């Protein structure tokens with residue numbers, strides 16, 4: 483559905499952002515795009531929807547070249563940006579203006595999401611709080627039924643009930659022909675949703691692994707003392723002892739702790755990458 487081949491991108495020549503990136507993403511999956519500040523997550527999402535163009539290499543999305551911004555492509559892709567500005571109009575006016583760009587727009591689903599997110603209706607979008615505005619855009623994004631949904635930090639600014647609602651709505655709405663890529667630092671909000679993790683580091687994709695494969699290779703455990711765990715790859719102290727990431731030699735079933743996994747990869751890059759190459 484999305485394929486990158488040897489893609490290079492930079493804003494300023496001396497500072498590459500994406501270098502030699504190869505990537506293949508499939509429909510029916512929710513990808514979690516992780517990386518430190520400035521790693522290039524937003525720049526990568528913008529390549530997928532044609533807001534930024536490769537300097538060299540290839541980007542194909544659903545067979546289209548996003549940089550050409552063809553209408554038939556644009557009506558199948560939606561980007562929820564990290565920062566945005568909404569016009570001075572109410573929800574009904576916004577829908578009248580923007581929903582027609584998406585031929586599969588589901589007005590009933592939009593209404594359901596707006597009610598679930600408890601968005602006040604009737605007033606100008608500019609009179610809503612930033613979190614409420616974001617919830618309008620999330621509802622709109624999901625209602626477009628776009629084949630490729632790109633979300634840049636979607637849970638930033640959402641209150642705790644809205645984060646739960648976000649997870650609930652997303653978990654129930656992705657069709658097998660849709661693909662969602664969520665760039666986030668708020669991994670705890672999303673770790674139950676994500677099927678596959680992409681880690682962007684050193685201008686490229688350091689790791690692309692499914693949650694199932696991560697928990698097959700690694701175990702995530704809470705222990706009282708580090709002696710309880712045989713040579714952890716990575717550990718962090720917690721109120722109840724330690725959280726450890728270890729090689730899963732006993733074929734244990736543990737739940738992926740996305741934040742621990744990301745931290746472990748950042749600290750023990752080579753060990754973890756080589757484990758997944760086996």
Ligand SMILES: Nc1ncnc2c1ncn2[C@@H]1O[C@H](COP(=O)(O)OP(=O)(O)OP(=O)(O)O)[C@@H](O)[C@H]1O
Pocket residue numbers: 493494499517518519520521522523524525526
């Ligand atoms: N418009 C721009 N002009 C020049 N450099 C830019 C521009 N936008 C981003 N950059 C640089 O490109 C690099 C990647 O930025 P990008 O926003 O893609 O990273 P990110 O992983 O999304 O970061 P964050 O997690 O902080 O949102 C950074 O070094 C940033 O300074």
